[in-house]
Amino acid sequence: MEICLRENAIEIFDLDPFLAELLRQIPASADPTGGDAANADPEGVRRAQERLFSVPAPRSDREICKEWKVYVEPELRRLFRSATETVAEDLKQLNEPQKPLANHTLRIPLAHSDSWLNALNQARLALHARYNFTDSELCDHERSPVASRRDLSLFQMNFYGFIQEFILRGLSEEK
Amino acid sequence: MVQQMRGDAGTETIEHPGTTQETHTEESLDSPWLVVVHNDPVNLMTYVTMVFQRVFGYPREKAEGHMLEVHQKGRSVLWSGMRERAELYVQQLHGYLLLATLERAD
Numbered sequence: 078m079e080i081c082l083r084e085n086a087i088e089i090f091d092l093d094p095f096l097a098e099l100l101r102q103i104p105a106s107a108d109p110t111g112g113d114a115a116n117a118d119p120e121g122v123r124r125a126q127e128r129l130f131s132v133p134a135p136r137s138d139r140e141i142c143k144e145w146k147v148y149v150e151p152e153l154r155r156l157f158r159s160a161t162e163t164v165a166e167d168l169k170q171l172n173e174p175q176k177p178l179a180n181h182t183l184r185i186p187l188a189h190s191d192s193w194l195n196a197l198n199q200a201r202l203a204l205h206a207r208y209n210f211t212d213s214e215l216c217d218h219e220r221s222p223v224a225s226r227r228d229l230s231l232f233q234m235n236f237y238g239f240i241q242e243f244i245l246r247g248l249s250e251e252k
Numbered sequence: 253m254v255q256q257m258r259g260d261a262g263t264e265t266i267e268h269p270g271t272t273q274e275t276h277t278e279e280s281l282d283s284p285w286l287v288v289v290h291n292d293p294v295n296l297m298t299y300v301t302m303v304f305q306r307v308f309g310y311p312r313e314k315a316e317g318h319m320l321e322v323h324q325k326g327r328s329v330l331w332s333g334m335r336e337r338a339e340l341y342v343q344q345l346h347g348y349l350l351l352a353t354l355e356r357a358d
Contacts, residue, residue, distance in 0.1 A: 133342050134354045141354060149343050156347050194299065198349045205294045215293055238296060245298045 082247045090182040097171050097181045099233050104161045107199035121207035128206040163192035190244050197237045204234045269317030283358045285338040287331040290351040291322050303348045
């Protein structure tokens with residue numbers, strides 16, 4: 078996989094089918110249920126919900142927390158949904174017909190970079206909350222991505238972080 | 253904050269980045285509200301710095317100082333002043349998915 082900044086866009090090319098599939102999973106990963114409500118672990122879903130929609134004040138300040146739920150949380154839900162929809166639209170490039178197992182190219186317009194940063198962050202936070210990764214797991218970059226679903230999710234989180242870093246670099250170079 | 257942050261921060265020591273405070277006469281009648289950002293193990297250092305620059309208009313160095321304070325001390329007070337504006341800042345920070353709270357100064 079190669080990634081570069083070209084003509085107001087971030088281009089990811091030579092993207093192998095495995096990494097392309099991880100990118101396709103961004104919108105589902107950003108969902109607290111992981112996109113599979115029927116089989117999701119309820120405790121993991123609750124943790125992901127609580128992290129994506131965290132309290133705005135100490136819990137003892139019930140009035141602020143109650144008002145927030147009513148007035149602010151719906152706005153945040155709209156914002157987050159809008160970001161994942163933009164990303165899902167860009168990801169349709171990965172569905173274009175081509176030879177089986179061929180590598181893909183993905184072009185992310187810099188104008189969509191805020192949506193990508195937001196959706197990637199939603200996905201990373203939700204993954205972290207669902208799997209409850211420990212500090213030592215988060216620091217272990219040598220872990221095999223295929224040993225278990227948990228390891229794969231950790232790899233997925235780190236891969237999304239790498240894409241986020243590159244988008245941030247693209248934004249600072251654009252200035 | 254994130255694992256990248258742990259590696260990058262090393263043993264560096266930081267100055268307290270300071271808190272911007274509003275100083276209107278009306279506010280002096282009431283105790284100010286604080287906008288506090290809390291550490292989390294996922295958000296990237298560079299992302300948090302960018303958010304502080306965007307939301308508060310802080311220069312890069314000041315934004316980085318607050319980001320490091322969050323990382324090393326677990327929290328940083330980014331702003332203090334009137335409740336309405338503090339609420340707006342917290343809402344913006346939640347829009348960027350940072351852990352932020354509104355707290356009374358006393």
